[in-house]
Amino acid sequence: MTDDELIWRISGGSGDGIASTSQNFAKALMRSGLNVFTHRHYPSRIRGGHTYTEVRASSDPVNSRGDGYNFLLALGDSFARNPQEEAVYGNEEIKPLSENLDELREGGVIVYDEGLLDASEIPDFEERAEENDWHVYPLDLRGLARDMGREVMRNTAGVGATCALTGMDLNHVEDLMRDAMPEKILEPNIEILETAYDQVSEEYDVDAPDVSVPTGEHDETQLLMSGSDAISYGAIDEGCRFIAGYPMTPWTEVFTIMTQNLPSLGGISEQVEDEIAAAALAVGASHAGVKAMSGSSGGGFALMSEPLGLAEMTETPVVLVEAMRAGPSTGMPTKPEQSDLEHVLYTSQGDSQRVVLAPGTVEEAYEQSRIAFRLAYEYQIPSILLYDQKLGGEMTNVPKSHFDREPNPTLGKTLTEDALADEPHSPDGKFHRFQHDVEDGVSPRSIPGQKGGRFLATGNEHSPTGHIEESPDNRVAQIDRRTQKLEAIRADLDQEDTGSYVGPDDAQYGILTFGSQQGTVEEAVGRLNDAGISVKSYGVSDMLPFPTEQVEAFVESVDEVLVVEMTASGQFRGLVQKNLGRYGEKLSSLLKYNGNPFEPAEIVDGFEAAIIEGDGDASGHQTTFVPAAGD
């Protein structure tokens, strides 16, 4: 935790513009030279309900949400239901204020819209404020917005108040409003912003802010980007021009970004009847020679099991993305979890022949989206990019130069008609698309419409021409060849370790994690080392084929390893043990599955309680410790 950071939380109801306001504010902070990171919390509801977004800003790099936050802008929930405490959902009207108090740090600031929120309805509000040294600013944001424009512009008034109270210059906010807002609403918004700023500055002593905005400087152009943006841009830069899908939270983000961008690139997006069709369309388009993708979240991905297996058996390159949310079944649609790991690794009948990558950060999401496509097409295998609601929706600044790379539209081992003529064919002219003995197990392919390339793709076991064939020798040769591709892919991936390592090489302890918890784990590792505990972390991205050698070396090098993941059953620890085949006595788990991602302090405290003090769960956190085998 850096002392010099602003963690600003804006709360309200769904439909109140929390997401867009926070995004603009985050961008303003980024433009002012700060590093930013956002964390969002929202219900599965179109209008109303407890929603917030946190924007963390610091001059130091930030790759995680913080521990709690220090500035609350509580707007009213315009769609709150039933203001009765006895109602199932409680008094929703006060929730933007009441639900956010537990995590507000000591000395923090509260700005709330007294036009909509009545603090006297919150039990012990004043006492709590006093105990925690909170600085409370009740402002009639709604009234101000109504007088100068429209009520919905109260977000802007809140941002103006935030700037006044944190010592933040209005320039960047105004620039952004000019970029984003149509003329008609721009002027009243600017006026509201400035008025709120001036009123707060006059009414209160803002020269020594309770919480101030840090200052920083970037030495190159930064972009504010989410994991979903990064995945989409990675796909586009690999020449993906076809996507098929069906809406489902949180995968819909990637589907939407691709769908909005593809027409300008002469690409095709198809919203179809269900996820079976979506994945089957991606397979069909790829078979016809186009780089294609599909994706979904847990339940929708379950429907893709069959086309996924078809892609494996017919060796049709395809990329699927899976945006995890809390399960089982419909679970908690807008809350993150990592519990689809085993689902994605093993779903579909027979022995899995697929690639599964789980990026840990927004930058890695771009990187690994590209790797997923490259591997899918070079090795003729489905690649799955596994991420979650957290990584998909969190926004952070990434240098623009990160994306300044060459496109890679190549189809992999695909033959021209000239080259096809030299390949083996049956006497009747059928091309041997699935040859037994080929380098890395990859048999070059033809595309329908090519002369001399005709073959049969089938989900049945097949001969070199694709003809259905069940003889034992052919079966063994084909399955061995397809499996061999995974060994080749492992060797390919080993050329550049995509794992993320933090902490001293010779550390006494280790933390293993995968996917989106990586940034939070790394912040915790920094704090543990600052506190004199020698620990290092390894964020693993390759789920299949698994980097067994690297993980084994990591585990071997330390006394004990804590495996951190957002599952209830320790799926990632299970995967590690399955691949390593030993070290069960060295691996314990820290799990969280309450619908909210880890905060760094939960990992710090969990690690200290479990490993250093050896007495299990850390108090005060909703995390679970599972000891190592034999303990």
Next chain:
Amino acid sequence: MSTFSAIGEEREIDRDEYTPGVEPQPTWCPGCGDFSVLKALKQALPEVGRSPEETLLCTGIGCSGKLNSYLDTYGFHTIHGRSLPVARAAKLANPDLEVIAAGGDGDGYGIGGNHFLHTARENHDMTYIVFNNEIFGLTKGQTSPTSPKGHKSKTQPHGSAKEPLKPLSLSLNAGASYVARTAAVNPNQAKEIIIEAIEHDGFAHVDFLTQCPTWNKDARQYVPYIDVNESDDYDFDKTDRVEAAEMMRQTEESLYEGEVLTGRYYVDEDRPSYGSEKQTIGEMPEEPLAERYWDDDYEWERSHDEFLDKHA
């Protein structure tokens, strides 16, 4: 040499080109109606001038799925019920291909029913042949979506309590722009209908009655059949939705009363295919997307140049 030189090549095509060397003799039971679909396709394809290597035949699972083994074209023997989504994506990726999908009544009207509805609704430019034998053949004789009410089988020991599905009416209502029924016992009509279906610019659905002599012995052999377009007993305009719907209703009811009616039921030549609709709204390129990956001069766009400034 262009990328896909099999496409649009001007030459005489011999029907023997569609006979594979590996398994020239189909394994369907003697007397099976499926032979007639194969024969009709082998006759129709040379006549419409589409060669094996510019044709993509996508099948589902079942006896009908074996069509891919006996008709030598580019083929994709997909999974049960999923031939249509695979096929229509291939057509979008490369509209120059001749795309034909085929499957059984269980495949197309049962497990793949959702895809059937939506592919018809979208009016993709392709041909869909359903081998309708009113039974599950390959799994040995279970009741299917088109089996008559009261049909007894190992999975319906007391006789099916369900009314059969009405494929022609369903197709029309879903949005198919060409709907026909033919029968295995009527090879000339079958060939003509398949030719029309392939040439039709839109979703052409052919319900092909294929008798199953092994598992549906009780069923008719679909003889005698009546061509509703030629018989004097029937008079309707196949370009009129209302008249077509009524003719379909009669046909679907009379099948279970022992009268086999066949022919073209609905033809809409005016409705644009899905691909051209999509091109009209700017969501599909004019040039086949599949060609672009072989164009050495194409400047592939980068996100860096196209989309990143809005994030700054």
